[in-house]
Amino acid sequence: NAGVTQTPKFQVLKTGQSMTLQCAQDMNHNSMYWYRQDPGMGLRLIYYSASEGTTDKGEVPNGYNVSRLNKREFSLRLESAAPSQTSVYFCASSAGGNSNQPQHFGDGTRLSIL
């Protein structure tokens, strides 16, 4: 019973490098989300995808791009990593629609930018 799977779990990058964080869900959910969580800041929404084929900016989209590859997968890309992007990144999914259903989270990716 996998739920939401994120890869990798840990990553260290140098400033200017690029990378893609992967997320997949097996709950047949329509909506998927990317958050970052920094100490004392709570969860901040980066991008979300209400349904397959759509993506929208959240609260802190600058420096990131996303791709909703299919219904199961939603990736987050850092084109040119900066130290300010050091954070824990969580992917989540929900049934979507009228959004009476809660979000379910992956285990997170801990990303450090040197």
Next chain:
Amino acid sequence: QKEVEQNSGPLSVPEGAIASLNCTYSDRVSQSFFWYRQYSGKSPELIMSIYSNGDKEDGRFTAQLNKASQYVSLLIRDSQPSDSATYLCAVTGYSSASKIIFGSGTRLSIRP
């Protein structure tokens, strides 16, 4: 004004007592309300959902919703050291049915 507000804590409660966590929200048309528990270094885990005014009980947990006062709370009875965690309140946003707004969380510490 933040859309979802929680006292950051830490809230210290003796073992066996009732822990009371509070959350206020700004959007009157919010429909769905959730409480998540997050242990240090782990991801948020859903513990309660509530959609209508009143109380909803699940084991040692009770969620309370008052839409008129724009207030939602979580009570934890017979608090255990394993309840020590950060508790996040989440509310559906108004601008898109698919977005959920999270509070910054309340850190709860249960002292033996």
